[in-house]
Amino acid sequence: MSREILFTALFIGLLFLTLVYALVKKQLPTALLGLTALVGVADIFVMSAIYDHSRFILWQGWGTYAGFYGSAFMMGSLLYALCLWPQLHQLAEDESARAMTPLLRFYLLGFVLATVAVIVMFSAVAPNLAQGISIKTAAVNVGTLTLWRYLLLGIALVLLVTYVTRLPRKSLPALLSLALMITITGEFLGRYAFFSVGG
Structure with missing residues (x-):
């Protein structure tokens, strides 16, 4: 659960930064967008693992x-x-x-x-x-x-x-x-x- 909270918080934070940058600069930050996507993929894996390791x-x-x-x-x-x-x-x-x-x-x-x-x-x-x-x-x-x-x-x-x-x-x-x-x-x-x- 702690990993899920950590990765979810990190993903939401990066997503917020990406949206703010896109609204202010009127363009998508490619590097930040890619990092956000990678963290999102990892977050889904962590969420899935909770159920995979359940009883x-x-x-x-x-x-x-x-x-x-x-x-x-x-x-x-x-x-x-x-x-x-x-x-x-x-x-x-x-x-x-x-x-x-x-x-x-x-x-x-x-x-x-x-x-x-x-x-x-x-x-x-x-x-x-x-x-x-x-x-x-x-x-x-x-x-x-x-x-x-x-x-x-x-x-x-x-x-x-x-x-x-x-x-x-x-x-x-x-x-x-x-x-x-x-x-x-x-x-x-x-x-x-x-x-x-x-x-």
């Missing part, structure tokens, strides 16, 4: 790390795209779509990692289904929550692909905002499923 067997393993990084990549890519909207707005339509392509790849990477985490989680749940009614109930709930989660994530993914391939750039803020809200809702269901399995 709950179903939380242990690299699937937990994949789940945490998957959520961060999906929500982070959309949030970053929204923050870049003023710059994207100044680009031509085809250039704006090209600028969105790397962010779409980050979302896809997060989607893949989240899927791997779910596969690992279900493979760990399956051998334990006969141990008790609480495990059975938890497994049923996790299955339903996971289906709803991927339905929402699939909708968000379709929205992003549709923008990059077809829609005009003027619709970007509304589309990204909707995709972000849907993704957050889906990941909330995913986190609830994760904690219900562990508990």
